[in-house]
Amino acid sequence: xxxxxxxxxxxxxxxxxxxxxxxxxxxxxxxxxxxxxxxxxxxxxxxxxxxxxxxxxxxxxxxxxxxxxxxxxxxxxxxx
Numbered sequence: 067x068x069x070x071x072x073x074x075x076x077x078x079x080x081x082x083x084x085x086x087x088x089x090x091x092x093x094x095x096x097x098x099x100x101x102x103x104x105x106x107x108x109x110x111x112x113x114x115x116x117x118x119x120x121x122x123x124x125x126x127x128x129x130x131x132x133x134x135x136x137x138x139x140x141x142x143x144x145x146x
Contacts, residue, residue, distance in 0.1 A: 091130045102130065 091102045100112035113122045
């Protein structure tokens with residue numbers, strides 16, 4: 067089951083530019099919580115659990131952010 071963060075459901079100050087791999091990230095516009103696997107140049111390979119399979123895609127780093135507060139107490143849609 068994927069976790070999603072909806073656009074506008076977080077404060078812009080909670081988004082931090084991604085600089086290292088191994089972090090859970092989200093697109094600046096919202097979407098599934100993804101794992102940043104690798105960084106090559108200005109792009110990052112991300113993976114996330116889709117409905118049936120693990121999905122992977124390369125995104126520009128400028129579009130990726132990690133949430134400094136990514137807990138269910140801040141984002142109701144992440145509650146199990």
